[in-house]
Amino acid sequence: MPHADKPYQLHDQVGFRMRQANQRHLTIFARYIPHLTPMQFAALSKLDELGAVSQNDLGRQTAMDAATMKGVIDRLARKGFVATEADPSDQRRLLVRLTEAGKDIYAAAVPPARAITEETLGPLTAREQARFLQLLAKLAL
Amino acid sequence: MPHADKPYQLHDQVGFRMRQANQRHLTIFARYIPHLTPMQFAALSKLDELGAVSQNDLGRQTAMDAATMKGVIDRLARKGFVATEADPSDQRRLLVRLTEAGKDIYAAAVPPARAITEETLGPLTAREQARFLQLLAKLAL
DNA sequence: ATCTTTTCATTCGTATGCAAACGATTTTCC
DNA sequence: GGAAAATCGTTTGCATACGAATGAAAAGAT
Numbered sequence: 001m002p003h004a005d006k007p008y009q010l011h012d013q014v015g016f017r018m019r020q021a022n023q024r025h026l027t028i029f030a031r032y033i034p035h036l037t038p039m040q041f042a043a044l045s046k047l048d049e050l051g052a053v054s055q056n057d058l059g060r061q062t063a064m065d066a067a068t069m070k071g072v073i074d075r076l077a078r079k080g081f082v083a084t085e086a087d088p089s090d091q092r093r094l095l096v097r098l099t100e101a102g103k104d105i106y107a108a109a110v111p112p113a114r115a116i117t118e119e120t121l122g123p124l125t126a127r128e129q130a131r132f133l134q135l136l137a138k139l140a141l
Numbered sequence: 142m143p144h145a146d147k148p149y150q151l152h153d154q155v156g157f158r159m160r161q162a163n164q165r166h167l168t169i170f171a172r173y174i175p176h177l178t179p180m181q182f183a184a185l186s187k188l189d190e191l192g193a194v195s196q197n198d199l200g201r202q203t204a205m206d207a208a209t210m211k212g213v214i215d216r217l218a219r220k221g222f223v224a225t226e227a228d229p230s231d232q233r234r235l236l237v238r239l240t241e242a243g244k245d246i247y248a249a250a251v252p253p254a255r256a257i258t259e260e261t262l263g264p265l266t267a268r269e270q271a272r273f274l275q276l277l278a279k280l281a282l
Numbered sequence: 283a284t285c286t287t288t289t290c291a292t293t294c295g296t297a298t299g300c301a302a303a304c305g306a307t308t309t310t311c312c
Numbered sequence: 313g314g315a316a317a318a319t320c321g322t323t324t325g326c327a328t329a330c331g332a333a334t335g336a337a338a339a340g341a342t
Contacts, residue, residue, distance in 0.1 A: 008251050010186045010203070014261050015170065015179060017274065018163050020204055020281040025156050026299090037327065038156060045151045056290055062151070063161055065330050070292070075327075092290040092337050110149050120155050123279045132280075133158065135273045138264045140161035167329090178297065197320060207321070209299050216297080233307050233320040 025120045032112040032119075036105070039064065039072050041113065044081065044106040047098045054093040055084075063141065081105055166261045173253040173260075177246070180205065180213050182254065185222065185239065185247040193238040195228060204282065222246055 010016050029038050036044070042062045047053065050061065059069035073096055076082040081102035087093035098106065121129045151157050170179050177185070183203045188194065191202065200210035214237055217223040222243035228234035239247065262270045 008186070008254060010183055010190075012274070013254070013258050014274065014277070015163075015166050015257065016183065016204075017277040017281055018159065018166060019179075021277050022156075022159050022163060023204060023299090024280060024282045025159060029156065030300095038160075039328065042151055042157065045149070049151075054290075063157075063164060064328090066291070067293080067331085068327095068329055071328070090290085090338070094291065113149060113154070116156065117154050120280070124276060128276055128279075131272065132276045133153070133155065135265060135269055135276070136155070136158040136162050138269075139165060139261070139273075140158055141165045164329090171330095180298065195320075205298090206300050208301085208323080209297095211322070212298070231308070231320080235321065 025116075028119050029116050032116045033109055036109060037072075039068070040076055040081075041106075041109060043069075043072050043076060044098065044102060044109070045113075047082065047096060048103065048106050052095045052097040054087060054090075055096055056093075058096055076102070166257075169260050170257050173257045174250055177250060178213075180209070181217055181222075182247075182250060184210075184213050184217060185243060185250070186254075188223065188237060188239045189244065189247050193236045195231075195234040196225075196237055197234075199237055217243070 026038065029041075033041060039062070042064075043058060046058055046061045050058075053061070055069055055073055056066055058064075058073075059066050062069070064072065073082060073084070077084060080099060082096050083099050085095050085097075087095045121132070124132060167179065170182075174182060180203070183205075184199060187199055187202045191199075194202070196210055196214055197207050199205075199214075200207050203210070205213065214223060214225070218225060221240060223237050224240050226236050226238075228236045262273070265273060
């Protein structure tokens with residue numbers, strides 16, 4: 001006799017639940033930092049940490065596709081938060097760096113960003129939060 | 142004396158890790174079910190479960206915005222997997238239901254979908270998998 | 283030193299994802 | 313029953329996402 005086939009319930013699948021958890025996170029993000037998208041913030045954060053990097057490199061650091069990265073950088077440049085220049089040592093590379101305005105915006109966004117993380121994990125106890133982050137790390141790319 | 146400010150590390154934030162875990166999941170999904178997107182599959186799954194539902198209702202069931210849902214349904218209709226009709230009892234509503242082709246495609250997609258869930262959670266032990274799903278449920282919308 | 287392979291940035295096409303505004307309908311409430 | 317509020321589907325605009333193709337430049341191999 002075959003095992004009773006468990007019904008396939010969309011709501012119980014990892015993918016669906018991860019999507020919902022992420023949706024909630026994005027809503028919280030938009031409330032704390034309305035003027036930046038999560039991707040724009042991620043780019044600013046890495047640029048602040050690394051200084052001048054090539055566009056593709058920044059994409060790798062922030063887990064963004066090259067095509068996606070270009071769009072993000074274009075929009076950040078339009079807002080005046082980043083500046084680009086050709087890499088003298090490699091004519092293919094486009095170096096990206098923070099402007100002064102970009103540094104200021106990022107510095108001002110870090111405290112709200114901490115609050116976003118805190119509120120996103122709010123439904124969990126401290127122990128659960130730590131465990132969740134550990135499990136996520138195992139499931140990351 | 143103020144507490145030593147922990148540096149803000151993008152890679153340690155929930156949002157960033159959730160995004161990466163989700164990226165990996167989407168890659169796995171595309172490998173197992175190349176002809177359907179996760180959203181299209183979710184819509185088919187709910188339609189299979191619920192029968193005929195209004196477009197907005199389906200959006201709620203699958204955690205999709207009304208504008209997003211319309212796009213998904215349009216594409217599924219174009220492929221011949223769903224059919225739409227006006228709701229006789231409410232002229233505003235657009236009833237959506239699976240076609241025969243839609244039912245077949247969905248039925249054929251369920252086994253790979255189970256494999257997707259399994260592979261996505263693969264890096265975790267059975268105990269960790271259960272815990273992860275529980276924690277996700279607490280963080281869902 | 284040339285030939286091959288990579289890498290880099292860009293572009294195109296398709297698919298989410300959501301806010302906001304819209305007209306058309308229902309529902310609600312007095 | 314009629315005005316006000318809510319719901320439904322649609323459209324527009326903006327911002328990811330990513331595969332695939334392209335041209336230019338650099339790296340590697342022989």
